[in-house]
Amino acid sequence: MRAALHIPGHFGEWLQGRLGADGPVVLVTLPAPALGLDLCYRPGPGLSLRGAGLTPARARRFLDLLGLSLRGRIVLRPVVAPGLGTGVSTASLVALARLAGWNGAPEILARACVAAEGASDPLMFAAPERMLWASRQGRALAALPALPRHEILGGFSGDPARTEATDSAFPDVTDLVARWRGAATLADFAAIATESAARCSALRGPFEETAPQLAADLGALGWLRAHTGAARGLIFAPGTVPAGAGAALRAAGWRGLVRIRGGGR
Template sequence: MTGVAGHFGEWLQGRLGADGPVVLVTLHCPALRVTPGPGPALFPGDAVTRFCAALGTDTAHWPDLACDMPPGGGAGASTAWLVAGARAVAPQATAEEIARACLAVEGACDPLMFPDPDRLLWASREGRIADRLPAPPRCEVVGGFWGAPTRTDPADHAFPEVGDLVTDWKQAVTAGDLARAARVATASAARCDALRGPGDPMAGLARDLKALGVVRAHTGSARGLIFAPGTVPANAEAALREAGLTQVLRFTTGQRP
């Protein structure tokens, strides 16, 4: 096992219609990973036992796992931790089988068990693919964590409606239009800010650093700025730290070679 990449918030997240499922497009983050090595368990032993049972196996070969991302940060720590364990104890399990097992333990999960999770419109409380999409345009993200961690409550469906943003997103990624994709992400973040909070300094940072847009964890503390490749200002990381973000990082995401 070489590790499982996390994500860094979502390009968009919300209800697909007033009574529809909570859906999201995850923002793939290769810079944050769960890898073999010593680290704290993110689930109690009985949950790991139930997870393995859902995969038709047991905990005999469950590995030690190290996690780069903070739990509750909105970077997929819990799902990535389970997926990494699943690949060790049930290497023949399909992505769909791992998703069902994650859902049984977490109640909501990210699509990190799939090879291209950012090409999916994902129903996170149902553990299923709502639609398949083109990859997001390639871009650079500079981000960090703002405020207290917030773990996902699977019973929480208090998200804004995003049916219009899903339509805009499909058009943006089909055209490979990064500027439009960034506008969708910014709009989704703004709706989440208005409904769920908390306030953060990202709009001002985006303006000062001339970012294309803002991305956030719709549950969790991850916050980031979206840039076209090669356009990140030299002072971007320092500006985020000065504004109070922690664990500041920079990575490339979107279309992969």
């Protein structure tokens, strides 16, 4: 069996919530190329699927939506366990579509993901952090500014929590979206991300004490989280992550540490 492809994931969100009390759930994702999912494939009769909780029947229904078909043995290998906030579910569907030969518009692929699962992360786009994404609709509502260069040092804290398409119990972030569209410095973006994470923790739990304290102790500009899932991260300007920061996160109980570098205009 050969490894066919890797689909990048994400690491929680910079912000997530409702646009108004009755508006759609929207988010700004944090791309994490090293996370996501690897797909291993061997041609053959029928369709055999293992890993990431995706069944052959569900895979066939999804591929039918795109006018595709696929046969063979497929093993889906998430880089981290599903439910931690890294986009494993969406990455699984994107991997299947690309293995089956999909080369169409990402907007169409996103709609198929939503039709199959009820929600989607924007992993099929080249710059997913540059859009205000309506995750239950599978579409971008607005273009967003490029992020300044940044480093995220993070890990996983708490139990897995899979996204439920019917779950819309998120705080109103209309004001944060407006601030995001006008933000300029990394400190601006970090402050917005911190407020979004704090609002989510206050409404949805779990109560988050460790991340704010670590951010203060380590001189981070702010912190962020998976608004559904266990991913937690500290936001730093490039080159400012202090020595011993990883040890501090481990001592606080964070596991599976990750380091993400991104942004830049």
